[in-house]
Amino acid sequence: MPGVPGDRFGAAAVDYVRHRKGFPPETLDRLEAHGIGLSGQRVLDLGCGTGTIARQMAARGCTAVGLDVDSRMLEAAGEMALADGVEVDWVEAPAESTGLPDRSFDSIVAGQSWHWFSQDEAITEVGRLLAPDARFAVCGFDWLPLPDTVPGATEALIEAYNPAWDLGGIRNYEPGLLPLFDRVGFKVVVTFRFDLDVVYAEPAWRRRIAASAGIVNLPPEDATAFDRDLAEMLAQRFPGPDVHTPHRVWALVATPPVV
Numbered sequence: 001m002p003g004v005p006g007d008r009f010g011a012a013a014v015d016y017v018r019h020r021k022g023f024p025p026e027t028l029d030r031l032e033a034h035g036i037g038l039s040g041q042r043v044l045d046l047g048c049g050t051g052t053i054a055r056q057m058a059a060r061g062c063t064a065v066g067l068d069v070d071s072r073m074l075e076a077a078g079e080m081a082l083a084d085g086v087e088v089d090w091v092e093a094p095a096e097s098t099g100l101p102d103r104s105f106d107s108i109v110a111g112q113s114w115h116w117f118s119q120d121e122a123i124t125e126v127g128r129l130l131a132p133d134a135r136f137a138v139c140g141f142d143w144l145p146l147p148d149t150v151p152g153a154t155e156a157l158i159e160a161y162n163p164a165w166d167l168g169g170i171r172n173y174e175p176g177l178l179p180l181f182d183r184v185g186f187k188v189v190v191t192f193r194f195d196l197d198v199v200y201a202e203p204a205w206r207r208r209i210a211a212s213a214g215i216v217n218l219p220p221e222d223a224t225a226f227d228r229d230l231a232e233m234l235a236q237r238f239p240g241p242d243v244h245t246p247h248r249v250w251a252l253v254a255t256p257p258v259v
Helices: 006-019 025-033 052-059 071-084 119-129 150-161 172-185 204-209 219-235
Strands: 042-046 063-068 090-091 106-112 128-145 187-201 242-255
Touching: 006 150, 025 052, 025 128, 025 187, 025 242, 042 052, 042 119, 052 063, 052 071, 052 090, 052 106, 063 071, 071 090, 106 119, 119 128, 119 172, 119 204, 128 150, 150 204, 150 219, 172 187, 172 242, 204 219, 204 242
Parallel strands: 042 063, 042 106, 063 090, 106 128
Antiparallel strands: 128 242, 187 242
16 A cells, blocks of 8 residues: 555554554564664664654664654654654655655665555665665564464454455565565675564553554444454453453665665
8 A cells, every 4th residue: 555544544643652562672673683773873764653763773873863754743753752862853755755855874774665656666765765875665563463362363353344344364574575676686694583572551552553554444333343342351261450462573684786
């Protein structure tokens, strides 16, 4: 789906800020081990949303820029950066046409955003923005809808309310990304993934799901009914104040073609 429709996530920025977990620090550790986010680097967080990567990169000594098409997300990101005590430059622009200078970044990271872009245009823009010997990472932080888990049961309920939603399941982006990278001359340096348990308070999980792509654009009455059914399902199958949600972090790190 090219671009993120303005009302899809911007209207849910408050829930994003309060309830959606950002990339765990281990992600940044592993990216750094592969040359992305080293102190002093110029780093672009592409499709940054609330800037979870940009803010962490800034805290590690990078000169960070966060870019997104939605001003509401960028406003929330700026408030979070202020609270974190870090400086990030925020740019409102599409990933396919950023308006940023040629060869101006040592690292670019697209975290939980690449699937929203027009990918041929976006990868061309990434290639234009990367400095010589720079690196590019596409990464994600996804719940794992395993049987008899909170994400698995939640995802089944999302699909019942929104049959057109097609972002479910255990995602594997390599079959789509590797041919794209190969076609434009990007060389994959490494891929990695790791799983972890993420704990949410029960109300926070519900609000996190309300801000997800499967629910955020439902008619208000359907979204309300979904939340009621989700609360009932959690109470029956996963009772308690907290819910445990298996998640997976994955990433592909690549270098651009030599020019």
